[in-house]
Amino acid sequence: MAEEIKNTAPQNLKVTIDNITIDVPAGTTILNAARMVGGEVAPPAMCYYTHLKDSGGKCRTCLVEVSKGSEKDPRPMPKLVASCRTTVMDGMEVKNITSEKVLDARKGVVEFLLINHPLDCPVCDQAGECDLQNLSYEHGAVQTRYEFARRTFEREDIGPYIQLHMTRCILCYRCTYVADQITNNRVHGILDRGDHSEISTYISKAIENDFSGNMIDVCPVGALTDRTFRFKNRVWFLKPMDAHRDCDTCCGKVTIWNRGDEVYRVTARKDQWGEVQTLPDGKPAWICNTCRFDKKNTSDWVIEGSTKIDRHSVISQGHYQGKVGTSVAPDPLEKVLQGRKPHLLMDIHDESEVNTTEVHLSEIEGPSVFETFNGDPHASGHNVTDVKIGVGPNEEGTDSTNPNTL
Amino acid sequence: MARKLLLEKANVEGIRGFDVYRREGGYKSVEKALKMSPNDIVEEVKKSGLRGRGGAGFPTGMKWSFLAKPEGVARYLVCNADESEPGTFKDRYLMEFLPHLLIEGMIVSSFALGSNVSYIYIRGEYDWVTDILDVAIAEAKQNGFLGKNVLGSGFDCEIYTHRGAGAYICGEETALLESLEGKRGLPRIKPPFPAIKGLWDCPTVVNNVETLAAVVPIINEGGDAYAKIGVGKSTGTKLMSACGNINKPGVYEIDMTISVEEFIFSDEYCGGIPNGKRLKACIPGGSSVPILPANLLLKTAKGETRLMNYESLSDGGFATGSMMGSGGFEVLDEDQCIVRHTMSLARFYHHESCGQCSPCREGTGWMEKILRKIENGKGELKDIDLLWDIQRKIEGNTICPLGDAAAWPVAAAIRHFRDEFEWHVLHPEECLTRNYGLAHYADPIEIAVS
Numbered sequence: 134m135a136e137e138i139k140n141t142a143p144q145n146l147k148v149t150i151d152n153i154t155i156d157v158p159a160g161t162t163i164l165n166a167a168r169m170v171g172g173e174v175a176p177p178a179m180c181y182y183t184h185l186k187d188s189g190g191k192c193r194t195c196l197v198e199v200s201k202g203s204e205k206d207p208r209p210m211p212k213l214v215a216s217c218r219t220t221v222m223d224g225m226e227v228k229n230i231t232s233e234k235v236l237d238a239r240k241g242v243v244e245f246l247l248i249n250h251p252l253d254c255p256v257c258d259q260a261g262e263c264d265l266q267n268l269s270y271e272h273g274a275v276q277t278r279y280e281f282a283r284r285t286f287e288r289e290d291i292g293p294y295i296q297l298h299m300t301r302c303i304l305c306y307r308c309t310y311v312a313d314q315i316t317n318n319r320v321h322g323i324l325d326r327g328d329h330s331e332i333s334t335y336i337s338k339a340i341e342n343d344f345s346g347n348m349i350d351v352c353p354v355g356a357l358t359d360r361t362f363r364f365k366n367r368v369w370f371l372k373p374m375d376a377h378r379d380c381d382t383c384c385g386k387v388t389i390w391n392r393g394d395e396v397y398r399v400t401a402r403k404d405q406w407g408e409v410q411t412l413p414d415g416k417p418a419w420i421c422n423t424c425r426f427d428k429k430n431t432s433d434w435v436i437e438g439s440t441k442i443d444r445h446s447v448i449s450q451g452h453y454q455g456k457v458g459t460s461v462a463p464d465p466l467e468k469v470l471q472g473r474k475p476h477l478l479m480d481i482h483d484e485s486e487v488n489t490t491e492v493h494l495s496e497i498e499g500p501s502v503f504e505t506f507n508g509d510p511h512a513s514g515h516n517v518t519d520v521k522i523g524v525g526p527n528e529e530g531t532d533s534t535n536p537n538t539l
Numbered sequence: 540m541a542r543k544l545l546l547e548k549a550n551v552e553g554i555r556g557f558d559v560y561r562r563e564g565g566y567k568s569v570e571k572a573l574k575m576s577p578n579d580i581v582e583e584v585k586k587s588g589l590r591g592r593g594g595a596g597f598p599t600g601m602k603w604s605f606l607a608k609p610e611g612v613a614r615y616l617v618c619n620a621d622e623s624e625p626g627t628f629k630d631r632y633l634m635e636f637l638p639h640l641l642i643e644g645m646i647v648s649s650f651a652l653g654s655n656v657s658y659i660y661i662r663g664e665y666d667w668v669t670d671i672l673d674v675a676i677a678e679a680k681q682n683g684f685l686g687k688n689v690l691g692s693g694f695d696c697e698i699y700t701h702r703g704a705g706a707y708i709c710g711e712e713t714a715l716l717e718s719l720e721g722k723r724g725l726p727r728i729k730p731p732f733p734a735i736k737g738l739w740d741c742p743t744v745v746n747n748v749e750t751l752a753a754v755v756p757i758i759n760e761g762g763d764a765y766a767k768i769g770v771g772k773s774t775g776t777k778l779m780s781a782c783g784n785i786n787k788p789g790v791y792e793i794d795m796t797i798s799v800e801e802f803i804f805s806d807e808y809c810g811g812i813p814n815g816k817r818l819k820a821c822i823p824g825g826s827s828v829p830i831l832p833a834n835l836l837l838k839t840a841k842g843e844t845r846l847m848n849y850e851s852l853s854d855g856g857f858a859t860g861s862m863m864g865s866g867g868f869e870v871l872d873e874d875q876c877i878v879r880h881t882m883s884l885a886r887f888y889h890h891e892s893c894g895q896c897s898p899c900r901e902g903t904g905w906m907e908k909i910l911r912k913i914e915n916g917k918g919e920l921k922d923i924d925l926l927w928d929i930q931r932k933i934e935g936n937t938i939c940p941l942g943d944a945a946a947w948p949v950a951a952a953i954r955h956f957r958d959e960f961e962w963h964v965l966h967p968e969e970c971l972t973r974n975y976g977l978a979h980y981a982d983p984i985e986i987a988v989s
Binding site for chain 2: 190191192193194196212237238241242244246248249278281304306323326327328329330
């Protein structure tokens with residue numbers, strides 16, 4: 134099933150990833166080569182971040198098998214290698230999803246990352262756009278085998294904008310690289326060692342820097358969250374829109390997350406790998422704290438249009454159906470009911486005479502719709518009350534869902 | 540009695556001082572080496588077949604020849620004296636009693652590698668040894684063997700000691716370099732290897748204390764003469780630090796032709812097991828190498844006598860063999876509990892994991908918790924399989940060898956002593972009051988060989 138993909142970049146080295154051959158420039162990492170191929174072939178990455186120098190190599194989720202080192206030295210590499218930090222050699226053959234060994238190791242890594250993670254997704258602001266959530270959906274096991282107390286930390290406000298919830302952290306070190314490379318000084322880092330090491334500021338110092346908010350964007354889990362957005366909304370209820378404004382400090386190109394006219398939060402623009410986009414001039418689109426935290430009115434922004442979400446993440450399930458190529462499982466109900474229309478799971482009319490009405494419920498088409506359910510008197514739709522013969526719309530505005538209202 | 544190359548003069552009165560050391564023939568190799576070309580020294584070391592004494596056993600001459608030599612870039616030699624492996628204490632003995640031997644070896648090696656500034660990264664807990672080395676360095680400098688223009692040859696050489704801060708991980712060479720640069724001791728992702736990009740991004744060689752000390756006899760007597768000692772690819776002599784249930788714990792210099800049986804039971808070395816107990820198991824090369832039950836320790840799976848050298852100890856792979864490692868020889872008698880012993884090792888690796896990469900950070904702690912559970916009589920049979928699965932997922936998937944070092948002891952304990960783990964699970968009350976004792980893996984030998 135060998136397949137050639139032509140790339141516009143300078144053609145230098147040939148690398149075969151999961152039987153797909155691609156030409157990449159020298160110095161490209163296996164991970165980036167796999168991302169050029171795209172799709173399932175690209176290994177997941179929790180700590181690597183394109184725009185952060187020296188990041189990567191730590192989480193071990195991107196491990197791949199190199200079955201042929203290069204054309205010159207065809208020996209396979211003895212161990213699985215971190216694809217984000219291994220550069221491509223000419224003639225290299227890499228196995229990602231075609232290698233049992235890789236999938237097994239990756240499953241192990243996901244399990245390791247989760248044993249001390251609180252799994253508090255229902256109350257976590259990151260839920261829906263969490264890399265760890267995506268990773269566990271794709272590669273995790275159904276159940277944990279860990280039965281001991283999980284490591285916990287106190288929540289900590291680091292500065293006016295960011296809250297640190299260390300319990301959720303997977304120690305990817307991305308935020309320390311942001312502080313090192315984007316802000317003018319780093320006041321936080323890793324304290325302690327091993328599984329009790331934690332991200333913290335020195336003696337709970339506040340992080341106050343124009344670009345500190347980018348730490349929130351790079352955090353793959355819900356360890357660093359936006360204090361101006363915490364518990365305000367679930368991300369999947371928000372509509373992301375590309376917008377920009379003139380900003381002196383940063384590029385001003387952002388994604389605003391609205392519900393109605395209200396801007397709930399502002400983030401940097403992300404690409405399909407969940408990383409901050411590269412601007413046409415080649416620079417990463419980091420944004421400043423003014424844009425992120427202080428401009429929460431639609432009038433502050435020039436809206437360009439809806440953000441396209443390409444990647445099949447948890448946030449996209451259902452909402453962005455079709456666009457992202459997810460398939461919907463067939464509804465089993467019809468089969469269960471042997472061809473009858475699935476209006477109610479149990480037909481109570483067969484059981485109780487008290488509940489018998491003039492109209493048989495299974496003759497009603499479809500479920501109630503939003504307007505009728507909420508009692509809009511002018512709405513027409515499929516509602517129990519709408520079919521009360523001779524009653525008609527409830528002009529007085531009384532509760533039309535109550536069949537006793539006349 | 541086999542010839543000693545390193546520890547021959549260790550008991551001479553006052554050998555720690557420069558004058559006595561010099562009178563006993565010390566620093567002759569420096570005089571000889573400075574008349575040779577650096578490449579000839581590297582060739583000599585290659586010929587000697589010397590293998591790294593820190594644990595991995597990589598040929599030293601080969602390592603030296605990999606060192607990149609770009610124009611105008613400094614090169615460094617770093618001595619790894621961060622000896623923290625449980626059961627290994629040979630470097631401490633060497634530095635404590637023969638500090639000048641290390642300095643001498645380092646001057647020769649620095650000259651061979653073109654390193655004008657060399658460092659001894661010493662374990663933080665060895666504070667008194669650091670003082671001994673500092674005195675030795677000052678004495679060597681006073682006598683013209685260190686500093687500017689060593690012995691009028693035009694070669695400048697400085698040696699500095701640097702104390703670690705108590706982290707086992709800093710014995711890993713790239714973590715050591717990070718720590719030496721003043722950063723957190725986290726292993727670097729390789730490649731690039733230190734020979735290309737090491738200390739302050741300059742080409743660097745990191746060698747163990749014993750390796751650098753062994754350069755002295757190699758230069759004095761020639762690589763070929765050194766290669767004649769020992770057997771096969773295990774040339775020269777090796778320091779073994781023996782401990783555990785033996786009559787005479789201590790540091791022994793062996794030539795690698797003696798058998799394991801002789802090493803344990805002969806009066807010249809460990810002197811047998813005290814109180815008439817029998818041999819149960821042994822870790823032949825420091826805590827991270829696989830433990831071997833007595834029957835596989837004394838004879839290989841093929842039925843040959845197992846010898847104290849790199850090849851013989853690793854004969855049979857990890858299925859029935861172990862490793863020479865760093866030479867920390869720990870002997871366990873019939874009263875020792877393997878589960879407890881493994882738990883204690885797992886606790887060590889959990890404590891010392893740097894926390895950089897996820898399998899080791901999370902997996903070591905998990906293994907310790909499970910082992911603690913089994914040891915306390917609360918284990919289940921599925922926990923043993925779980926342990927096996929965890930170690931399998933750590934091994935080979937981490938940035939540095941600490942992950943492997945944490946996984947191997949657990950793997951070997953389950954591989955060879957699974958019945959003892961199962962006994963702990965099936966007899967939760969009994970395992971708290973008595974030990975499992977010997978089983979079919981016990982040593983077949985009844986009488987100690989002397």
